[in-house]
Every structure is written in structure tokens, then in C-alpha cells.
Amino acid sequence: MLYAILSTFLVAAIAPAVHRVTGRASGWVLGILPAALFLYFLSFLPAVSSGESIVLSWPWLPGLDIHLSFLVDGLSLLFALLISGIGFFIVTYAGRYLEGHRDLGRFYVIILAFMGSMLGLVLADNLIAMFVFWELTSITSYLLIGYNHENADARKYALQGLIVTVGGGLALLAGIVMLAMAGGSYELSEILANGDVVREHSLYLPLLILILIGAFTKSAQVPFHFWLPRAMAAPTPVSAYLHSATMVKAGVYLLARLNPSLGGTEIWFTTLALFGALTMFTGVFLAFRSTGVKQVLAYSTVMALGTLTMLIGIGTETALMAAMAFLLAHSLYKGALFMVAGILDHEAGAKDFLQTGGLRTALPVTAAFAILAALSLGGVIPLFGFVAKELMLESVLEAPGLVGILTLLAVLTAILGVAVAAIVGIRPWFGSRVETPKTPHHEAPPAMLAGPVVLASLGLIFGLGPGLADEGLVNAAAASVQGAPVDAYLALWHGVNWPLAISAFSLIAGGLLYWRWEQARRALAWVDQAAEYGPEKGYFKMMDGLVWISEWQTRVLQNGYLRYYVIVIVAMTAGLVGVTAQLFDVSVSAVHFERLQIHEMAIIAILVASMLFAVLTRSRLGAVAALGSLGFTVALVYVLYSAADVGITQVLVETLTVILLVLVLFRLPGFLSLSSTALRLRDAGIALVAGGMITLLMLSTLDARLFDSISQYFIEESEPSGYGRNIVNVVLVDFRALDTLGEIFVLALAAIGVYAMIRFRAEDRR
Amino acid sequence: MEVVMAFVVGGMYAAAIYMMLRRSIVKLVIGLVLLSNAANLLIFTLAGMKSGAPPLIPPGMSMPDGAAADPLAQAVVLTAIVIGFGVLAFAVVLIHRAYEVVKADDMDQMKDTDR
Amino acid sequence: MSMHSLILRTAGHFLLPLLLLFSVFLLLRGHDEPGGGFIGGLVAAAAIVLYLFSMDIRSARKVLRVDPRDLLGAGMVLAVVSALPAAFLGQAFFTAQWWEFTVPVFGEIKLSTVLIFDIGVYLVVIGSVLTIMLNLAEAED
CATH class of the missing domain: 1.20.120.1200 (NADH-ubiquinone/plastoquinone oxidoreductase chain 6, subunit NuoJ)
Known part of the structure; x- marks a missing residue:
């Protein structure tokens, strides 16, 4: 396990060399690593799906009770499989998408390092190790979003994402430390078994708030949702990876992971369900009124993240089952759709839905699988998205409270979701042919098609045979979120019931909305003005304030006297x-x-x-x-x-x-x-x-x-164990030799500094 | 002796800080020397001043004969003295270089040269 | 910067080898009696500085044979190297290792990583002080 995660960083280190040697094939060659990791994780599947959880541990800083330990259970395995599986498609896809790009070698380094951090994050059993990986994903994703570093916007929004997530990370660190104090251990496996102790601890409320800030910023919950669409400044493979299975789901993972120890309280339910539902609605609403291909997808990701948060908050067996199924469904269709967005950009040069239309003849394969994925996004029978959506609606209707508002938001979301799915699944492919900036001459290359084809097909396969996903992993994952075996199951057909009725209604209403998309968008133009005053404005105000404060303190404190x-x-x-x-x-x-x-x-x-x-x-x-x-x-x-x-x-x-x-x-x-x-x-x-x-x-x-x-010890031990009779000298060169080493380093540095100042003069360089 | 030394060390600190508050850069150097001596004496004094009790073990024995002065404080002060020399040399040469470049030894003038 | 004083020059000439020898003596006995790497190094450096004042820069560099910066680097390397054997023996970094030999004529000799470390300190001190002093004196000319 340790080697599996380390291997990603090692391969990342040699990736530029591999890229130079293998040239065009580099995507496939480097794709071997995630593929191998996927198979490796798959080997855990039989044990995990039978309900086992495996803990592997290596001592790291034993003195501080920090171990490099890993926990493989349903939840972490589900994530690990998604990360490595989708990672394989992303790496091969990027090899073609960014072919000939000057910095492709660097891209491989960061994306593999990101994959390693993400795997570490979901598999870590030790809280500190998990936090380290958490921050690593923030840093590597910053580098990924700002990949086109010569573009000022890319830099700006990469920084925005970094500041929001790392700021949340700071809160999370404080929360984790408190959690460890309350739970009595830094090992997740022990904390999770101690749920009652944590929930009744006096630190429960502060630690919950801090951890939620960390999770909400990472998973772009309202009011931190603004950074996620902005992060679309990244190259498309990055967006596909970060927003389908990884980065933004880290927050959801954290909530799911800690559910057995933090969940089940009134405040947990209220906060998560409300914020999740609001985020869900905000996301789908903003998606509906966007036209940029990646913007629409990004906002629909916000919707998905909100849905997941809400479901974890509701916390019933059905809800947890729905959360895990939705997680899987979303990763599959969103990964596929983002890669389709990349194909649209790559082949047709289109970055906006208004620039597209009638492309199904030019890009038949892409179109077919894009539609398949969009159907899953819209939750249309018989795709896996439908299974997940039915369960979602069911758990909302059965929620332990707030049923009215949650149902209202869920229904609205379902309707708008169908409209968004139609934008994605119909607009570019059908209708009259719109002149795209670039005329597609041929279908996308296999490396770029592999992802959408496989991921979208899986959506169909799991839809037709939900038992496959259920018994495989979803049940085990839900069980680890619940902290106890789950008695629910996935099915395509639940009979005629309320969720089905809502689904059918939303299909019709959503279709109508799509038909009137232009008008609806125009009618919603006022949102742009309102958005000016949204939370993003707060972010920019805060950044300006920081600059102002540092200028002020430089003027006043660093005055040069x-x-x-x-x-x-x-x-x-x-x-x-x-x-x-x-x-x-x-x-x-x-x-x-x-x-x-x-x-x-x-x-x-x-x-x-x-x-x-x-x-x-x-x-x-x-x-x-x-x-x-x-x-x-x-x-x-x-x-x-x-x-x-x-x-x-x-x-x-x-x-x-x-x-x-x-x-x-x-x-x-x-x-x-x-x-x-x-x-x-x-x-x-x-x-x-x-x-x-x-x-x-x-x-x-x-x-x-x-x-x-401590001197008494030195005096007593100097002769017997230091073999020296000059105690001061024994202290210097034996007992405290490391200090002395540091001191002679300082001395040497001072001497070298003097030498440099005398020998190398600025004038010489002119 | 420790009590008296406390006053002497306090005086040395005061002298050092007074010198560092002057505008002449040479006085700053003198302040630095005073300050490092004062800090060394502070540690040495607080470890307890015992006369005639060196932290040495007579040959053939495993413990000092009777009480011994604190060897740790002595070791700390010893390295601090040597490092103090290195840092002082660095500071002095830095100041000298700065003087050569900006031709000013009033620190207010020096400050204005980087505007 | 020679100070043309006969007494100083003669003293520098004769004192240098004595002082250097004394510095090695201080270094080696440092573990048992007052002395050690810091003091030995300072004595040696002071001896060279004395020589520098009695003669001139060039002869000071000549009598030193190596660039003081090399001494500094060698000292740092020795100090770090002395920390390593413990790591290979699975002990904590910097755990002292002792080896005893019986050599004819000299009798029993104790070698240790501690001594290597102290020699490193000795060289770093000489190297640092002389790097500072020689370069300053040179800049003076």
C-alpha cells in the first residue's frame, strides 16, 4: 500500500524523462501506472465487499503517535478505484489533448503527484497523514489549475482555489487536532469506533464547525462554491479529473468518513442537509443559466456536491446508499462529459454551447456517448444516474426533518437538472449545424475517446444491473459511512411511487425549460447583477483588505528605521x-x-x-x-x-x-x-x-x-558513558553534538557570507 | 555575587540598547558587542555562579569531587561566544560594505538610499 | 599589512609552530581537561593571525598552505561524517562510537566518532576565523 502510493510520486518524478523517451505514446505508457494501481486496488475488492476493513500501518513519527497507516474499507476502496480508474483515462487522454504542448512533461509530474496525494488522502487512517495528503491535493491542484501559467486569469483563479481550500485546510487542521483530543487517538479506525465519546465531548461543537469549514471549502459548498467554476481555467483533462472523482470530492469523502463518529446529531443533520440542499439548488440553477461548456459542467458538479452533502447529512440507510450510488454515478458521467467537453474544444474549437449544434454527423462516437452520459446526468431510466436519483428523492421524502424545504429544493433541482442534461446532451449534437470556430475533420483519437466510451457505458451497465455495483462496492461503502452494515439495496425499478412520479414530472418540466432555454436565460439576466454581490465579492474584498493591511504594516512597522x-x-x-x-x-x-x-x-x-x-x-x-x-x-x-x-x-x-x-x-x-x-x-x-x-x-x-x-545527568554520565572527564567538552561533542553541529554551521555560514561580501561585489557584474 | 551580577547584566543590556538606538552605525556595532556579552553573562549567572567547582572529573574517578558548576550553561555560553564572533564579523563587514556603497554612516541617510 | 617590528616578526616566527602544536594538544586533550575543538581552533587561528600581523598576507597564506575555505568545508564534512556510523548500526543519529586499540610504544589508544567530530569543529573554527580575517586583511591592502 505504502509502495502503491509512493510509486505515483516516484513515477511523477521520472515522468518528464519518460515523456521525452516515448514521445507521442507517453500518455499510454504513463497510463500503465494508474491502470496497475486500479488492478491492485481491485484485488482488495472480494475482502472488502464481504464487509472487512483492512488496516496497514508503518511507524512514521512514533514519538508523536503519528503513523503512516492506511485503512481499506468500502468507502476508501470506492474512492481509490475511481481515482486510479479515471486517472488512467485522464493520463492517456491528456497525452493526446495536450500533445505537443511545451509543458506536457510538467503536466504529467503534477497530475501523477496529485493522484498520489488523492489516493493517500482517501486511504490514510492516521488523521495527520490524511491532513498532509489533503494539503498536498490543494497544492498540486493549484499547480494544475494554473497550468497555463502565462495566462493571468489562470494564475488568479488558481490562487483563488488555493486560498479558499488551504484556508479551509487550516480550520480542518484545528478541527482534526480537537477530534483527536476528543476521540483519544489519531487513528481513524479507533476514532470511528468511539463515536459516542466524540459526540458527547465538550469539544464536539467547535471541532464540528472547524471540520465542516474544511470540508465545505474543499467541496465548494455554498458560500464557498465560487472557486470551483473559476477553476475551469485549468486544461480540460484537469477539470475532468478534479471535478469528477477527486479534489472536490475530498470534502465529501471527509464528511462520509467521519459520519460514524460525528454524524447522527441534530446539528450535523441540519447543517449538512440545509447547506447541501442550498448548494445543490444554487449549482443547478447557475448551471442552467451558463452557456460555457465547462461552466455548465462545473456548476452541475456543484449541484452534485451539494446533493452528496445533503444525503450524508440526512444519514438514513437509504440516504447513505443513495450518496454512494450518486457518487459513483456522478464520477462516471461527469468524467465522461468533461472529456467530451475537451473533445469539443480540441476538434471543433467550441468552448460555449451557443457555438455548437448539429455536430453528431461530424463526431458520431463522441455524440453517442455524450448523450448516454447526459442521460445519466438527467437521471433517465435505465441509466445508473436514474437509480441514484430515485434513491435520492426517496431519502429526501423520508428525511427525519425539514422534509418540506428539502423536497422543494430537490424537485426544483431535478427539473433544472433535466434541463441541464438536455443542454449537454442535445444542444451540441442535434439541430441545424452551427459553424464552429474549427471545423472537425475527423472523430477524436482513440486515446481521447476511451474515457467517455468506457465511463458512459459503465453508467449504462450499472443502470441495467444495479446489483453489480451494489454487491460489488456501493453497499460496503455505505456500510463504512454508516459504521454498521446496511440493509438497503439498489434497484432499477422500485415500482410506481412518489420518486418515480417526481422523476417523470421533472422530465417533462425540464424538457419544457430546455425548449425555452433562450428565453429563460434572458429572463434570468438579473442574476448577473446579483452575483456581483455574491460571496466571491467577499473573497476579493478580503484579498484587497489583506493587501491593504500588509501595506499599512509595512509603512508603519517596517519603516526602515x-x-x-x-x-x-x-x-x-x-x-x-x-x-x-x-x-x-x-x-x-x-x-x-x-x-x-x-x-x-x-x-x-x-x-x-x-x-x-x-x-x-x-x-x-x-x-x-x-x-x-x-x-x-x-x-x-x-x-x-x-x-x-x-x-x-x-x-x-x-x-x-x-x-x-x-x-x-x-x-x-x-x-x-x-x-x-x-x-x-x-x-x-x-x-x-x-x-x-x-x-x-x-x-x-x-x-x-x-x-x-538536566545538567545533573550530564555530570553523572560524562565519565561512565561519555568516556570524558571534561564535562563541558563531553556535552559539546557527545551529548549535545547535534546542537554543536548546528552551531558550527552558523559559524561557517557567517564566514562564507563575509567572504562573499568582500569578494563578490555588485559592481563586478555591471 | 549573582544578585550584583543581575544589576550589572541589566546595565549592560541598557547600554547595548542605548547604543543600538543611536543613528551612527559604528555605535550600532558597539551595541552588538555589548549585547552578546550581556546575553552570555545572563545565562552564566542564572546557572549559578560557583567558584572553585569546575565541571571536571579528576582522573580515576567517575564523578566530580564535590559540587560542580553547571556544564550545560558553560557549553551553551562557549558556543555562543564563538558564534557571536562570526555574527559580529558578518555584521561589521556588512556595515562596511554598506558604507562603501552608499557613503553614509548615518542610518537615516542609509535608509533613504533604497528609495 | 606588515608592521615592521623586529620583535613582533621574530615572535611570530617562533611562536607559530609552538602555538599550532599547542592547539593540537588542546584539541586532543579536550575530552579530559580544559580544551577541545573550539578552543584549539581559536588558538590555531589566533596563531595564524599573529603571524599575519608580523609578516604579511602572502606569507600567512603560504604558511597555511591550503585555502581556509577548504578547511571549513573539510571540517563540516568530518563533523557530519562522524554522525553517520551510528545510523548504520541502527542507533540514533550521532550516537558516539568508541574503538580501542593497543598500539606498541603508545599503549592503549581510544578512537571515537566523538574525536572525529571534535576535529571537525576544530577545522571549522580555524576555517571560519581565517576566512574572515585573511579576506578582511586582503581587502585592506
């Missing part, structure tokens, strides 16, 4: 120390001066005198001499108080420091007198406050010792 930085730092530190001292009731116990011996007095007198001289003198040589005297006196302190090594070091370094200062400082001009007396007094005041704070801190620490020093 070192002394103001110092003042801010000193004031902050003094303030924080003051507050902390108040809060924790730190006090300085009576200061008692012990009687100083004569040599101690002498040392302190010299220290103070040289310090004052260094500050007050107007001669540079005097200041350097004073520093020297101060340094050697400090060395004397070290030697007198049992630190021979430190003393010797201080003497040597002090010598070198004086030489250094003499070498450099005297090439600079003499001291300037730049400040007024008032400024000096102010600075002296600040300095004295800081110094006083240090003194107080030291005094309060002197007789408070909260922990035993």
Missing part, C-alpha cells in the same frame, strides 16, 4: 513580560546583597567603568579599547567561577574581536553626534527600562527553580 524596530521590540517584550509577571504573580523576593570580596568588587568596578566608557566616549579607539577591557574582564568572571573552557574561549575571541574591529571600524568615519539631548534622554529612558526588566527577570529567576536541571 532600525531604532524604531528596536523600540518596538523592547516595548513589546517589556509589556509582555510585565503582563506575564502580573498574571503569574511573579515577585522578586527580598534582594539580599551578600558581602562581596575585594576581587569581586574590582571586577564589577571594571565592568561598569568600561561599559560606561564605551557608551560615553567620543573616540572610536577608546570605545574599542573599552570593549576589549570589558571582554577580558568577562573572561575573568568565567575563569573565577569555574568555567575554564569558557574563559579561555572568551579571551581568544576577545582578542580576535578587537583585531576585527580595528581592521574594519577605522575605515569608517568617526562617531557622529546626530541626536538632540532630548532624544538621547528618551533613548536612555527606553534602554534603562529594558535593562531594568532584565535585572528584575534575573532576580525573580534566581531563587525560583521549576525543573531540575
Whole structure:
């Protein structure tokens, strides 16, 4: 399992080389990997469909209780199969779609890495590992959406997607940590078994909200739905992959995965069902009034995501079964349709439905399977989409609450969904031939057709034989969402009942709407104006605000005056120390001066005198001499108080420091007198406050010792296990050798920096 | 001695910060030297100042004879001294280079050159 | 930047080998008595700097034979290498390894990764200080 996921990253690393060697065939060659992964995951199927779940674990950071563990059950296997299976078609498809593109090699790297992250995300059993993969999918999808990086829009919307999903990721991280606190483990398999504990934990509400923010942003739920259609700036294979089976479903996956431990509460039901239903309706409504091929598909993806969220929220056996069936159906038809959109673009140059029409003669195969997929999207009997839609309607009607509003939204969605399906399935292919920007000369190449053909056909096969999908995986997946075996089943024909009636009604109403599409769109033009004030505006406002804040803080805090930085730092530190001292009731116990011996007095007198001289003198040589005297006196302190090594070091370094200062400082001009007396007094005041704070801190620490020093261990173990009698040296080179390594690194860096500054001058480059 | 040292170290911090608040760049360097000495002494003082108790083990024994001064603080201070030298050298050369380029040692003038 | 002082020059001449020898002595005994890589390295570097002031840059570089940057790099490599044997023995990074030999004449000799590490520190300190000092002195000319 570990190797399966690692292999995607390894192959990603060598993909550009493979691409160079194999040229035109690179899509097929690299497609071997997802195909092999698909077969590998398929080998888990018998065990999983009989209800087993398999946990595989490798230690990662055992000290922090983080393991690289994987959980294979119905849900994760369903996702893994979709990711690798559709991934195969995407990779081969992209090999032809982006053929000759300058950056195709880079594309393979990112898409394979994305696939690996996605697999890791759905298979991870450890929450932290899952989060790492979650963020990886955000980052790789950012690179994928911004693939055409010379296009300003692509960059902008890639960033938008990244900020929304990563912002949600931040909330998710906090939520996960709380979940682990509540559930007592970072392992999903253990948390899921502890549902009651989590639900009754005092952190349940905050952690639920945080996790929902993470899931909703990723899965483009209202009000975060705006980033998803914008992400259509990506090349079509990316859209097909991200929006059919992967990226955007990650949020849904998370909700489904955590359902056994978080679900079943009132708030879970209300939030998910309402937000899901709203998203579902918003998505299909916006899809209906869009004309861009990919826009329509993207908004219908938003609809699907809303539907899934709603179903998981409803949480009855039927609903969960419907969710899993809908997930599978959607992945199949949406993958196919996006690839069809790519064919339309590739062969006919059409990016908008208004530019298309009558293409069925030019692209017969594409047309046939596009229609098949569109029928599934519309939920027409006997396709798998119908099976899923019937179940969806049934579970809405049987929902434990909010039946009225959910049903209303579901019916409206069903009607508009049929209209959208008609836009996709009829508009480009039938009617009079519309002049497309590019005249298609031939059918799309096999590599591009394979995906739509296979995926759309599967929609038909599962539709005719729903038991195949049911017993195979959907039931097991629903069982892992429920956390218990599921007693529902999939069927094509449920008899004449309400869902069937709604379906039939929506077919007719949707057909009518499609017939009047032009008028309906015009009537809905006002939505454009309204959309100006939508959540996307909030996003842009927020980004502007961020820029404004950073400009402001640069102007005010990063003003370029070192002394103001110092003042801010000193004031902050003094303030924080003051507050902390108040809060924790730190006090300085009576200061008692012990009687100083004569040599101690002498040392302190010299220290103070040289310090004052260094500050007050107007001669540079005097200041350097004073520093020297101060340094050697400090060395004397070290030697007198049992630190021979430190003393010797201080003497040597002090010598070198004086030489250094003499070498450099005297090439600079003499001291300037730049400040007024008032400024000096102010600075002296600040300095004295800081110094006083240090003194107080030291005094309060002197007789408070909260922990035993680790030094005792070093003293005891130095000889027996370090074989050295100079304990300081043993600490440096044995006990704390890693620290010392870091320190000599710093020293080496400083030296190299000095060398660079002296040797490489900017003028040389002119 | 520790109590007196607390005042001395506080004074050194004050002196260092005062020097760093000056506009003359050479004074900044002097402030840096003072500051690193002050920080070293702070750690050293807080670890407890014992005279005549070096953290050395006499030959043939496995523990120091009697109490020993804190070896960890000494090790920390020792490396800090050496690193302090490296960082000081870096700062001094940086300042020197900056002076060569902008011909100003008033930091306010230096600041204005990158506008 | 020679300071034409006979005393300084003579002292630099005679003191250099003594100081270098002393620095190696400090390095090797550092595990048991005051000394060690940091102090040894500083003594050696100070010795070369003293020589630099008594003679000139060119003779200082000549007496050093290698570029101080090479010393720096070699020191870093030694320090990192000393951490590796433990990893191959399945112990935590930087776990010290000791080997004891009995060599005729010298008696028992203890070798360890700790010593290698300390030699690395020694070289890094010499290399850093001299890279700084020699280049500064050169820039001065």
C-alpha cells in the first residue's frame, strides 16, 4: 500500500524523462501506472465487499503517535478505484489533448503527484497523514489549475482555489487536532469506533464547525462554491479529473468518513442537509443559466456536491446508499462529459454551447456517448444516474426533518437538472449545424475517446444491473459511512411511487425549460447583477483588505528605521513580560546583597567603568579599547567561577574581536553626534527600562527553580558513558553534538557570507 | 555575587540598547558587542555562579569531587561566544560594505538610499 | 599589512609552530581537561593571525598552505561524517562510537566518532576565523 502510493510520486518524478523517451505514446505508457494501481486496488475488492476493513500501518513519527497507516474499507476502496480508474483515462487522454504542448512533461509530474496525494488522502487512517495528503491535493491542484501559467486569469483563479481550500485546510487542521483530543487517538479506525465519546465531548461543537469549514471549502459548498467554476481555467483533462472523482470530492469523502463518529446529531443533520440542499439548488440553477461548456459542467458538479452533502447529512440507510450510488454515478458521467467537453474544444474549437449544434454527423462516437452520459446526468431510466436519483428523492421524502424545504429544493433541482442534461446532451449534437470556430475533420483519437466510451457505458451497465455495483462496492461503502452494515439495496425499478412520479414530472418540466432555454436565460439576466454581490465579492474584498493591511504594516512597522524596530521590540517584550509577571504573580523576593570580596568588587568596578566608557566616549579607539577591557574582564568572571573552557574561549575571541574591529571600524568615519539631548534622554529612558526588566527577570529567576536541571545527568554520565572527564567538552561533542553541529554551521555560514561580501561585489557584474 | 551580577547584566543590556538606538552605525556595532556579552553573562549567572567547582572529573574517578558548576550553561555560553564572533564579523563587514556603497554612516541617510 | 617590528616578526616566527602544536594538544586533550575543538581552533587561528600581523598576507597564506575555505568545508564534512556510523548500526543519529586499540610504544589508544567530530569543529573554527580575517586583511591592502 505504502509502495502503491509512493510509486505515483516516484513515477511523477521520472515522468518528464519518460515523456521525452516515448514521445507521442507517453500518455499510454504513463497510463500503465494508474491502470496497475486500479488492478491492485481491485484485488482488495472480494475482502472488502464481504464487509472487512483492512488496516496497514508503518511507524512514521512514533514519538508523536503519528503513523503512516492506511485503512481499506468500502468507502476508501470506492474512492481509490475511481481515482486510479479515471486517472488512467485522464493520463492517456491528456497525452493526446495536450500533445505537443511545451509543458506536457510538467503536466504529467503534477497530475501523477496529485493522484498520489488523492489516493493517500482517501486511504490514510492516521488523521495527520490524511491532513498532509489533503494539503498536498490543494497544492498540486493549484499547480494544475494554473497550468497555463502565462495566462493571468489562470494564475488568479488558481490562487483563488488555493486560498479558499488551504484556508479551509487550516480550520480542518484545528478541527482534526480537537477530534483527536476528543476521540483519544489519531487513528481513524479507533476514532470511528468511539463515536459516542466524540459526540458527547465538550469539544464536539467547535471541532464540528472547524471540520465542516474544511470540508465545505474543499467541496465548494455554498458560500464557498465560487472557486470551483473559476477553476475551469485549468486544461480540460484537469477539470475532468478534479471535478469528477477527486479534489472536490475530498470534502465529501471527509464528511462520509467521519459520519460514524460525528454524524447522527441534530446539528450535523441540519447543517449538512440545509447547506447541501442550498448548494445543490444554487449549482443547478447557475448551471442552467451558463452557456460555457465547462461552466455548465462545473456548476452541475456543484449541484452534485451539494446533493452528496445533503444525503450524508440526512444519514438514513437509504440516504447513505443513495450518496454512494450518486457518487459513483456522478464520477462516471461527469468524467465522461468533461472529456467530451475537451473533445469539443480540441476538434471543433467550441468552448460555449451557443457555438455548437448539429455536430453528431461530424463526431458520431463522441455524440453517442455524450448523450448516454447526459442521460445519466438527467437521471433517465435505465441509466445508473436514474437509480441514484430515485434513491435520492426517496431519502429526501423520508428525511427525519425539514422534509418540506428539502423536497422543494430537490424537485426544483431535478427539473433544472433535466434541463441541464438536455443542454449537454442535445444542444451540441442535434439541430441545424452551427459553424464552429474549427471545423472537425475527423472523430477524436482513440486515446481521447476511451474515457467517455468506457465511463458512459459503465453508467449504462450499472443502470441495467444495479446489483453489480451494489454487491460489488456501493453497499460496503455505505456500510463504512454508516459504521454498521446496511440493509438497503439498489434497484432499477422500485415500482410506481412518489420518486418515480417526481422523476417523470421533472422530465417533462425540464424538457419544457430546455425548449425555452433562450428565453429563460434572458429572463434570468438579473442574476448577473446579483452575483456581483455574491460571496466571491467577499473573497476579493478580503484579498484587497489583506493587501491593504500588509501595506499599512509595512509603512508603519517596517519603516526602515532600525531604532524604531528596536523600540518596538523592547516595548513589546517589556509589556509582555510585565503582563506575564502580573498574571503569574511573579515577585522578586527580598534582594539580599551578600558581602562581596575585594576581587569581586574590582571586577564589577571594571565592568561598569568600561561599559560606561564605551557608551560615553567620543573616540572610536577608546570605545574599542573599552570593549576589549570589558571582554577580558568577562573572561575573568568565567575563569573565577569555574568555567575554564569558557574563559579561555572568551579571551581568544576577545582578542580576535578587537583585531576585527580595528581592521574594519577605522575605515569608517568617526562617531557622529546626530541626536538632540532630548532624544538621547528618551533613548536612555527606553534602554534603562529594558535593562531594568532584565535585572528584575534575573532576580525573580534566581531563587525560583521549576525543573531540575538536566545538567545533573550530564555530570553523572560524562565519565561512565561519555568516556570524558571534561564535562563541558563531553556535552559539546557527545551529548549535545547535534546542537554543536548546528552551531558550527552558523559559524561557517557567517564566514562564507563575509567572504562573499568582500569578494563578490555588485559592481563586478555591471 | 549573582544578585550584583543581575544589576550589572541589566546595565549592560541598557547600554547595548542605548547604543543600538543611536543613528551612527559604528555605535550600532558597539551595541552588538555589548549585547552578546550581556546575553552570555545572563545565562552564566542564572546557572549559578560557583567558584572553585569546575565541571571536571579528576582522573580515576567517575564523578566530580564535590559540587560542580553547571556544564550545560558553560557549553551553551562557549558556543555562543564563538558564534557571536562570526555574527559580529558578518555584521561589521556588512556595515562596511554598506558604507562603501552608499557613503553614509548615518542610518537615516542609509535608509533613504533604497528609495 | 606588515608592521615592521623586529620583535613582533621574530615572535611570530617562533611562536607559530609552538602555538599550532599547542592547539593540537588542546584539541586532543579536550575530552579530559580544559580544551577541545573550539578552543584549539581559536588558538590555531589566533596563531595564524599573529603571524599575519608580523609578516604579511602572502606569507600567512603560504604558511597555511591550503585555502581556509577548504578547511571549513573539510571540517563540516568530518563533523557530519562522524554522525553517520551510528545510523548504520541502527542507533540514533550521532550516537558516539568508541574503538580501542593497543598500539606498541603508545599503549592503549581510544578512537571515537566523538574525536572525529571534535576535529571537525576544530577545522571549522580555524576555517571560519581565517576566512574572515585573511579576506578582511586582503581587502585592506
